[in-house]
Amino acid sequence: MNGETRFNESFLSYKGFKHLKLSLLVAFVVLVVYLWHDPGRAPNGGTWLGYTLGGLSAALIIFLAWFGIKKRKFGSGTDLLRGWLSAHVYLGVLVVVLSLFHSGFQLGLNLHSLLWTLVFLTVLSGMYGVFCYARYPSILTGSRQGLTRAEMLMQMSDLDMQARDAAIGLGDDVNRALLNAAENTQVGGSISKMLNVSPADCPTKRALDYVDGANVSGEAQEAALRRVHAILIRKAELLRRLRVYVRAATLVRLWLYFHIPLSIAALVALAAHVLAVFFYW
Amino acid sequence: MKIILRTLLRKSTGDIVARDSQVTGSPIRLGRSADSEVFLNDPRTLLQQAEIHERDGGLFIESVGNGRIIIRGDSVSSSQLKIGDQFQIGPYEFKLEAVPSGGDADYLLSVELVHELEDVQSALSGRSTLSLEDLGLRAKPWSIGLGVLILALFIVLPLTEHFSGEAKRVALEQDGPRTVKEIRDGIKEDSGILPVSMRQFWQAGHLSSSHKIFGLDCSACHQEPFQQVARETCANCHADAHDHVDAEKFPNANMSNEACSTCHKEHEGSQGLKIASEQFCSDCHGNITTVAGDGSELYNIASFDDHKPFWYEEVGAKPSTGIKFSHKQHLDKEGMRVPDGERGERRVLGCDSCHQTDATGTVMQKPEFEKVCADCHSLAFDANAPDREIPHADVATVKQYIRDAYSSIALRGGYKPAKGESVPTVVRRIPGSQQPTEKGKREALAWADAKADEVIAGHFGKKRCGECHEIVENGNNPLNWTIVEVKHNDLYLEKGYFNHKPHDSVSCAECHGAEQSEQASDLILPTIETCKDCHGSGNSVSLITTTCTTCHGFHKKDETEVKQ
Numbered sequence: 001m002n003g004e005t006r007f008n009e010s011f012l013s014y015k016g017f018k019h020l021k022l023s024l025l026v027a028f029v030v031l032v033v034y035l036w037h038d039p040g041r042a043p044n045g046g047t048w049l050g051y052t053l054g055g056l057s058a059a060l061i062i063f064l065a066w067f068g069i070k071k072r073k074f075g076s077g078t079d080l081l082r083g084w085l086s087a088h089v090y091l092g093v094l095v096v097v098l099s100l101f102h103s104g105f106q107l108g109l110n111l112h113s114l115l116w117t118l119v120f121l122t123v124l125s126g127m128y129g130v131f132c133y134a135r136y137p138s139i140l141t142g143s144r145q146g147l148t149r150a151e152m153l154m155q156m157s158d159l160d161m162q163a164r165d166a167a168i169g170l171g172d173d174v175n176r177a178l179l180n181a182a183e184n185t186q187v188g189g190s191i192s193k194m195l196n197v198s199p200a201d202c203p204t205k206r207a208l209d210y211v212d213g214a215n216v217s218g219e220a221q222e223a224a225l226r227r228v229h230a231i232l233i234r235k236a237e238l239l240r241r242l243r244v245y246v247r248a249a250t251l252v253r254l255w256l257y258f259h260i261p262l263s264i265a266a267l268v269a270l271a272a273h274v275l276a277v278f279f280y281w
Numbered sequence: 282m283k284i285i286l287r288t289l290l291r292k293s294t295g296d297i298v299a300r301d302s303q304v305t306g307s308p309i310r311l312g313r314s315a316d317s318e319v320f321l322n323d324p325r326t327l328l329q330q331a332e333i334h335e336r337d338g339g340l341f342i343e344s345v346g347n348g349r350i351i352i353r354g355d356s357v358s359s360s361q362l363k364i365g366d367q368f369q370i371g372p373y374e375f376k377l378e379a380v381p382s383g384g385d386a387d388y389l390l391s392v393e394l395v396h397e398l399e400d401v402q403s404a405l406s407g408r409s410t411l412s413l414e415d416l417g418l419r420a421k422p423w424s425i426g427l428g429v430l431i432l433a434l435f436i437v438l439p440l441t442e443h444f445s446g447e448a449k450r451v452a453l454e455q456d457g458p459r460t461v462k463e464i465r466d467g468i469k470e471d472s473g474i475l476p477v478s479m480r481q482f483w484q485a486g487h488l489s490s491s492h493k494i495f496g497l498d499c500s501a502c503h504q505e506p507f508q509q510v511a512r513e514t515c516a517n518c519h520a521d522a523h524d525h526v527d528a529e530k531f532p533n534a535n536m537s538n539e540a541c542s543t544c545h546k547e548h549e550g551s552q553g554l555k556i557a558s559e560q561f562c563s564d565c566h567g568n569i570t571t572v573a574g575d576g577s578e579l580y581n582i583a584s585f586d587d588h589k590p591f592w593y594e595e596v597g598a599k600p601s602t603g604i605k606f607s608h609k610q611h612l613d614k615e616g617m618r619v620p621d622g623e624r625g626e627r628r629v630l631g632c633d634s635c636h637q638t639d640a641t642g643t644v645m646q647k648p649e650f651e652k653v654c655a656d657c658h659s660l661a662f663d664a665n666a667p668d669r670e671i672p673h674a675d676v677a678t679v680k681q682y683i684r685d686a687y688s689s690i691a692l693r694g695g696y697k698p699a700k701g702e703s704v705p706t707v708v709r710r711i712p713g714s715q716q717p718t719e720k721g722k723r724e725a726l727a728w729a730d731a732k733a734d735e736v737i738a739g740h741f742g743k744k745r746c747g748e749c750h751e752i753v754e755n756g757n758n759p760l761n762w763t764i765v766e767v768k769h770n771d772l773y774l775e776k777g778y779f780n781h782k783p784h785d786s787v788s789c790a791e792c793h794g795a796e797q798s799e800q801a802s803d804l805i806l807p808t809i810e811t812c813k814d815c816h817g818s819g820n821s822v823s824l825i826t827t828t829c830t831t832c833h834g835f836h837k838k839d840e841t842e843v844k845q
Contacts, residue, residue: 040558041549045485111435111482149411157405164324164398169315175324188410191418246411253413257420264424265431272435276483279443280503281510 012130014086023094034101043104045112045277053102058270060095061119064088065267068260089130092123115273118266125258132255136248143245152242153187159235166227174214174228181207181232187242194250197243204239208232282307282335285386286319289393303386308332311370312345319390323398326371333362333390340377340388342368364388372396438479443499443506450500458517464498486548502547509540510547523838531573534565555830559584559819562829584818585827590809593773599804603765605749606801611635620657628657632789642782647769658748662686662741665696676746676763683742684733691725691732692717704728734760773806777832787815 012020030053039047045054067088071081099116107113144152160182167178184203188194198205211229216222283305290298304318311319312330321330329345343359344350352360352368360368367376378389410416449467453459459467478497488495495501502510516522519541528535544561545554565572567583580589593599611617616627635653637646648654650673660671662683669686671679690696695712698704705728707721717725736742738759743752751765790796792807816831817824 038558038560040556040561041546041552044549046546046549106486108486109482110484112485114431114435114482150406153406153409160405168313168322168324169328172313172327175313179324183404184408185405186408187405188415189408190410191413191416194410194413194416242411249412257413257418257423260420261423261427265427268428268431269435272431275436276439277485279440279506280483280499281507 011082011085012089012134014082019087019090023090026094027097030098030101042106043101044106045102045104050102050104053098057095057099057102058274060091060098061266061270064092064095065263068263089126092126096120096123111269111276112273115266115269118262118269122259122262122266125255125262129255129259132252136252139248140245140252143241143248145241149242149245152238156185156235156238156242157182159231159238163228163231163235166224166231170216170221170224170228171214174211174225177203177207177210178228178232181235185239187239188246188250191250191254194246197240197247202239204232204236208236282309282333282388283386284309284333284388284390285380285384287389287391289391291393299391308334309390310345319392321371321373321392323372323394325396325398326373330370335387369395372398434479435482438475439483442478442480446498447500447504450498450504459501461494464495464501467498484548487550489547489549489554490551491554492547509542512539512541515541522836525835526573530576533572533574556835557828557830559828566829584820585816585829585831586813586818586821588809588813591774591806593804593806594808599802600768600770601765602769602801602804603751603767604801605747605751608795608798608801608803608805610799612796617657620659632793632795636789638781642780643778644771645781647771654749660745662736662745663690664699666690671741671745679742679746680733680737680760683736684730687729687733687736688726691729692722694725738762774832778834779832 033049034043037043037047037049039049044050067084071084096116096119099119103112103116107116147155160178163178164175164182167174181204186193193199208229211225211232214225216225283303286302286304288300288302290300292298306318309318310329310332311317311321311326312328313321313323313326314328317329327346327348330348331342331344331350334341334343340362341359342350342352342362344357348370349356349358350360350368350370351357352366362368362377364377364379367374369375372394374393374395376391378391380386380389446467450459453463453467480499481497483499487493492502502514504511504514522541525536526534528537544556547554563583566579567581569577569579569581573579582588611630612632614629616629619626619628622628635648638644639646650658655673660673661667661669662671663669663686666686672682674682691708693712694708694710694714694717696704696708698709705721705724707717707725708728710717743759743762746752746764750767753763753765755761755763784792792811793805795805798805812827813824815825816827819826819828
C-alpha cells in the first residue's frame, strides 16, 4: 500500500471523524430548531430561522468553494490537505441539508430551487469523487504493474512490429489483420471509449480472433502463426491493462468536470439568489 | 530475362543510397513471398503482387489476383512498360531504366519504399487518449460558460427587465397610480428580451390569488430596489386598512412606520398574506395589560381557550328587549292552534318561521309583526268591523286609528250592539237609510269617543298590545298608557363577526336552546362555552381550530376602535 492509497482512505476518518461529527451535530441542532420553530405560516427562507440558515448555507458554500482554490497550495498527501478535504466533504453534505431546511422544503421552478439543485448536484458529484478516491487508486497502480503508460504503449508498438516481422511470410489476410491491428488499435479516443475496457470492435482483438481461426499449411507457416498468436495475446493483455488503467484514471478525474463547473454555476446562482431576494425585498 | 534490381534507400540526411542486385526469371515476380524475384518486405503488399513478362519484344507488367498497379496516374491491372516508365505498387515506387553500358542485364529496375510504414509507436500514442486532458477537455471553459449563462439568465436579464419596466411605470404614474387596466396593458406589451420573462424565476413562491393581477409587473409593488414595499404603495389600493388601535392613545401599538410586508408576506401562495396564527396576536395580547398600559379594558388572552364569556353573559348585563314572548310556547311540538283554521288545526313552528338571516348570513333580521305574527295574532278590535285591524304601529297612531274607526262607524250607522250594550239609534240605523241630524251626529260621535276610550283602555287595546309589549301606565288616566320601546340588536357581538351560514349544519337549538325559554328576557344567545363545545385553540386536537382572526379583524375600524 503506497502513500496515495493511505491518504485516500484516511481523509474521511480524519481525526476520528471530527468533521462528520461536527456536521451531524449541526444538522441535529438545526432539525430540532426547525421542528420547534413555528413561523405561523409554511416555513421558508423569509423567517428569522430561514435567514439564519440561508446565511449559514451561503457562508458554507463560499468556504467550500474557497477550498478548491486553497488546496492547490497544499502539498499532496499532507495532513493539512487531509483535514481540509475532510471538512470539505462533510460540510458539503451538510450544506444540502441546511439549505433544504432554509427553503422549508419548498422547491419550485425558479432561480432559488435552481441554486439548491446546483448545490445538490455539486455535492452529488463530489460524493462520487469520494467514492472514486476510495476505489480507484489501487486499480490505477495495480493495472500498470510498475510500468508507465508510455512504457505500456511502447511495448505494444514493439509487439506490433514483432508480429509483423513474424507474419511477413504468412497470408495476405493475416497481414491485413495485423496491419489493421497495428494501425487502428486505439486506447481511449473519446470519453465513452476511455470508459470501455473491452470494446467490441478492437482491431487487436479482431486480429487475435482471426489468427485463432486461421489455417496454414507447412511447418514453417504454422510456427510463424503460433509466434504471431503469442505476440498478439501479449499485446491484448497489455491493451486490457492499459484500458483498465485509463478507465479508472478517467473516472477519478471525470467527476471533477461536473463538480467544478457545477460549483462555479452554484456560486453565480448564489449571487443571483441573494440579489433577487434583496433586490425585491 | 535478367534485370538489375536497384534498391534505393533515402537517408534522413536526404542522400540516396543505391544497392544493386541481379535477378533472373521469366516472369519476374514481385511480392511479399520470400521466393519472389523482387521481394517486397512490407505487410501492405501481397504475397504475390505482380509479374513482369517479356513477349513480342515488349515488356509487360501484370498484377496477380486483386493487386493493382498505378502507372501514369491510372490504377490498372496490366500495362506495357517502356524505358523510363514509373509505376507504383503499394508503398513502393518503381522505375524501368536502360542498363548502363557494360551492364550484364536486359533491364534496370529501381525500387524505392516511398511510403514508410508509419512510426507505429508515435501513431499509437497519437491515436490514443490516456487522460481527459488528452481529449482537450478542460473544466475551466465549462465552468466559465455555465457561470456566464447563469449570470446572463438570472442576473443581467432580470435586472434589464426591471429597469425598463420601472422606467415605463414612472412615466405612466406621473399623474398618480396606474389603473388596473394600464397595468394589465403594460404586462401584455412587456415581453422583455426573451419571449419569457426571466424575472418570474426570481419569485420564490406564487403570488397570492388577489395579487396575481399584477402578473410579472414586479414594479407595481417593488418600486425601490433593496427596499421593502412601501406602505404608500400598498395604500394605492388598500387605503381603508385602518390602524389596529388608536396610536395616540396606545403608542406601543403604533404601527404607522411599519411596512405592511412586515406582517403580510407575499409570494407564499395564498397562505402568507392573511395572518391566522394565534401567536401573532398573543405576542401582545398574551400580556396586553402591560403592553397597552392604562386605558385599556382588555384582558390577557393567549388563545381562544382563554376567551372570557361574552359581555351579555354577566349577571344583569342582558339588555331588555321590551317584548313579552315565550319561545317554549311557540315551539310546542304539537303545534299552535290556528285561529282562522279548521277546527283543531295546529301549526308547528320552527325557528325559521320567524327568524331569517340577511343574505350574508351575519345579521339575523328583525322579525316583523306583519310577516311572522299577524297570521295568528289578529289585531281586529270589533266584531262589527271584522275587516278593520289596528295597524302595528306606534301607540299614538294606534289610538288615533281606533278613534277614527269608531267615528266612521258611528256616522255610517249599522252598528250591531252586543247583548246588553246601549248604543244610540243613529249608530244602529240602517246605513244609507237617512241622513243623521246635527244632533244625531253629535250623539253618534260622542258614542264613538266613548267606545274608542273603552277599546283603547280595554281588552282590544291596551290588553291586546300588552300580550306582547310591556305596557307603561301613565298616571291615573287609563287612556294615557304607552309601551316600552322594542329593542332589536342586529349584532350582539360588535367586536367580532359571526356568520350563521357556516353553522347551517348545526340545529338552532344546539346553540340557542329556545325550547326551554319562556321569556324574551332570557335573550337566548349562545355563551362562550357553547362556542367552546366545538371550537378550540390551535393546540386542540379534537376541536375546530379557532384563532383570533377567525372572529376578529385586525385592521377593521369598527372592531378595533377603542370605545370611550
